[in-house]
Amino acid sequence: KQEVTQIPAALSVPEGENLVLNCSFTDSAIYNLQWFRQDPGKGLTSLLLIQSSQREQTSGRLNASLDKSSGRSTLYIAASQPGDSATYLCAVLTYGNKLVFGAGTILRVKS
């Protein structure tokens, strides 16, 4: 059974700091891994999607890596801003065509 764990559960950093969010999964049999952002009371916004054959994806200040063999992914946020404050969710797409989510990391960037 696939399980996804995200560390840390919460993170508070000063504005401008670079930070790393971690995601691990127990079964390497995945199609892809997706990072989402959720703002309070809002839906899920897809940030980055990494196919199982890829190692990383970049979008602006965000960079996500994937090491499928070790079951790990990281989301790197450069030069954090208060607007980055949100819950960040990691999810893997299983061969059963289901997304399995982690519990999320609550990020607060202080100005």
Added chain:
Amino acid sequence: EAGVTQFPSHSVIEKGQTVTLRCDPISGHDNLYWYRRVMGKEIKFLLHFVKESKQDESGMPNNRFLAERTGGTYSTLKVQPAELEDSGVYFCASSQVRGDPISPYGYTFGSGTRLTVV
């Protein structure tokens, strides 16, 4: 391109009542999924439609939940009768089929319906 639309955005009902949630996927997306997040837990899979057919409903918690997708367009999720533990946020997502229906390109989620059963 319009995104995935869900309504209502919020619903407060009494235990024992019926509630119907609706999801309009992105036009042309054959795959439609329902997920939910109950208090303090991770987001969990409920079911998956391919067009109008239920591909996988293994995540449906019990027979009080009924999902339909008329004509392969919008979908409804009915809870009847609602119980307190059904409270949570219900998300709908859709994705394109890119040749291989088992490997969608990526999911686009709606804003969710926050259901509160009192």
